[in-house]
Amino acid sequence: MSIAVSRALCRVLSRQTAVPTNVSSLMGVDGHVSQGPWFASVLTLKTSAPLRAEPKKKKKVDPRREQMVRERLKKKLKKLERVPPELIPIEDFTTPAKYMDETRVRGAPQLPFEESERRALLLKEWSRYKQTQHRAEMEAVGLAVEAQREALEELRLESEELYQAALRPDPLLFPFNHQGPSYTPPKAQYEAPEGKYNNITKVYTQ
Amino acid sequence: MAAPCSRMANRPLWRFITNVRRTGLKHTGVRQISLSSACRAATQTRSKTEGVPSPWKLYGAVCLQRLPVISQERNPIEDQFAELMHQMELERSLLSDHEQRLLEDSERMTRKQADNYDSDEEEADYGGQETITAQDQEDTWEQKLKHFQPALRDRDVGGTPLGSVERCLGDSLVLLVQQTVGKETIWLLPQAQWEAGETLRQTAERGLSSLPGQLCGEADFKATFLGNTPCGVYRYTFPKEVRTERCVGAKVFFFKAFLSAGSASQKEPFLWVKKTELQRYLKPPYLEKVDRFILNL
Numbered sequence: 207m208s209i210a211v212s213r214a215l216c217r218v219l220s221r222q223t224a225v226p227t228n229v230s231s232l233m234g235v236d237g238h239v240s241q242g243p244w245f246a247s248v249l250t251l252k253t254s255a256p257l258r259a260e261p262k263k264k265k266k267v268d269p270r271r272e273q274m275v276r277e278r279l280k281k282k283l284k285k286l287e288r289v290p291p292e293l294i295p296i297e298d299f300t301t302p303a304k305y306m307d308e309t310r311v312r313g314a315p316q317l318p319f320e321e322s323e324r325r326a327l328l329l330k331e332w333s334r335y336k337q338t339q340h341r342a343e344m345e346a347v348g349l350a351v352e353a354q355r356e357a358l359e360e361l362r363l364e365s366e367e368l369y370q371a372a373l374r375p376d377p378l379l380f381p382f383n384h385q386g387p388s389y390t391p392p393k394a395q396y397e398a399p400e401g402k403y404n405n406i407t408k409v410y411t412q
Numbered sequence: 413m414a415a416p417c418s419r420m421a422n423r424p425l426w427r428f429i430t431n432v433r434r435t436g437l438k439h440t441g442v443r444q445i446s447l448s449s450a451c452r453a454a455t456q457t458r459s460k461t462e463g464v465p466s467p468w469k470l471y472g473a474v475c476l477q478r479l480p481v482i483s484q485e486r487n488p489i490e491d492q493f494a495e496l497m498h499q500m501e502l503e504r505s506l507l508s509d510h511e512q513r514l515l516e517d518s519e520r521m522t523r524k525q526a527d528n529y530d531s532d533e534e535e536a537d538y539g540g541q542e543t544i545t546a547q548d549q550e551d552t553w554e555q556k557l558k559h560f561q562p563a564l565r566d567r568d569v570g571g572t573p574l575g576s577v578e579r580c581l582g583d584s585l586v587l588l589v590q591q592t593v594g595k596e597t598i599w600l601l602p603q604a605q606w607e608a609g610e611t612l613r614q615t616a617e618r619g620l621s622s623l624p625g626q627l628c629g630e631a632d633f634k635a636t637f638l639g640n641t642p643c644g645v646y647r648y649t650f651p652k653e654v655r656t657e658r659c660v661g662a663k664v665f666f667f668k669a670f671l672s673a674g675s676a677s678q679k680e681p682f683l684w685v686k687k688t689e690l691q692r693y694l695k696p697p698y699l700e701k702v703d704r705f706i707l708n709l
Contacts, residue, residue: 310506325496332493346707350643353704357645360663361612364466371611376639384670387480390562391581 294410415484444479444590460535467660472536473645474614475706476587476635478671480685482565484582513530523690539555575682577671585684586706587633589623594654599683599693601702603664616667635669643668643705666705 317325362369417677470697507515565581579585589602604619606612620635642665649661683693687708691699 207547291481296662303628305506310512312503312507315503316628328492328496331489335489346709349704350707353644356643357642357665360645360647361642361665364468364470364663368470368612372613372641374640379636379639382636384479384481384672387582389483390565392479393563 291412293412297408421549421666421668468604469656469659469662470612471610471613471664472606472619473601473666474587474616474620474635474637474669475601475666475702476620476669476671478577478585478587480584481581510546517545517547523611543674549581574684577684578683580686583686584708585686586690588679588685589688590684594650598695600698601638601666611640613667614644615636615671616665620669623648630672633671634673636672637669642666644701646701648697666702668705 358369358372361372446580494575577585583629588599588601590597591603593600602619603622604615604622606615610618617635617637619635623633644666646666647661648662649655655661684692687703687706690703694702
């Protein structure tokens with residue numbers, strides 16, 4: 207269509223300026239020089255085929271669109287992150303449902319009077335025993351502390367430098383590990399039997 | 413500033429250089445020791461002739477304890493109370509899974525033995541499987557337990573010698589050695605004389621490692637010392653013959669340690685004693701001081 211427009215323009219211009227001649231060997235039917243569609247005249251608009259191709263127009267808009275998409279995603283992520291994380295449930299605080307079952311209740315025993323009396327008296331005796339034990343422990347600890355205080359006093363009288371050395375904490379002492387007493391003493395050369403177990407603890411991630 | 417500083421620095425300095433200990437003066441200048449470190453460098457070359465040596469010899473001793481390996485026997489009241497607690501807990505508890513299984517199994521047995529037993533109905537419920545009853549499982553567990561032979565709790569029936577570490581496993585034991593102090597050979601906690609340039613704790617460690625058994629390499633005690641602070645002190649004056657101007661007596665500082673690993677042979681003159689047996693071996697004034705920090709808890 208642009209070719210037709212340019213040709214029309216050429217015709218108009220050539221009719222106004224051109225001398226009426228019979229020279230038609232070099233001229234086409236229209237009466238102006240045109241050597242095919244690929245060679246437009248100087249007066250026509252410069253609209254060559256490569257310029258007329260459509261897809262190149264999207265170059266500037268594409269990166270902008272992609273950037274916009276990325277920004278939107280980041281905003282969504284930030285919104286999600288702002289939400290405080292779900293608290294990990296403490297399984298010890300919730301009574302499992304199977305313990306609420308009534309079939310599990312043991313029959314409440316009917317204690318005779320003597321039995322309940324005996325229990326009450328035994329509990330009182332026990333509290334007295336524990337009290338004396340506690341007093342003895344406190345006394346023993348007090349004596350030990352007193353002994354240490356005296357030792358430090360004597361050491362200070364002797365030598366200040368040794369005293370300061372004694373007051374310094376020992377970094378190699380902790381972590382201190384010791385196997386506590388068991389019911390039976392350990393067996394020499396005892397091989398514990400190998401066993402397999404499935405660990406079904408629930409692990410929560412925040 | 414220099415004059416009072418140097419005067420303050422004097423007291424710790426000659427002690428440091430000449431290895432001299434103070435007499436029992438009240439130390440008012442002691443608190444300013446922290447400043448003296450700066451002045452020390454300036455007054456390093458101070459005279460060594462100052463100062464009176466302390467008349468007390470210093471020793472570092474170690475109270476090595478082997479902690480109990482098994483739990484103690486219960487008193488009668490503890491026994492009774494433990495039983496009572498067990499009973500009460502049982503009464504207040506709910507049925508466990510295993511107990512419920514036992515109940516169900518027994519019910520099923522009674523139903524099987526009843527006249528109107530419909531085996532098809534039962535098998536439809538349980539899928540016709542051969543189930544192991546809870547009672548059978550209990551029996552198998554008991555059998556397994558019988559196969560296991562634990563070590564005996566009381567090995568003292570045969571009368572283990574006093575030198576063995578494997579004595580009364582339920583109590584904590586203290587190490588005693590026989591050393592010559594002055595003219596006598598007495599039982600006491602292993603000790604060594606303090607030498608210049610080491611802390612008292614190092615003296616105690618040396619005392620432990622230099623025991624006759626250790627030197628031969630037969631007995632090997634691995635002890636964990638509980639900190640740098642001494643736990644007790646025993647001060648005594650020498651008898652009049654030995655007493656001089658320079659040494660009036662000696663002070664023994666005790667350090668606590670736990671035995672982590674040790675293999676003792678019977679030859680060395682070691683003794684592992686309980687707190688109650690200490691009085692048989694230690695002298696009364698010594699025992700009085702030592703008894704305080706040896707805890708039987």
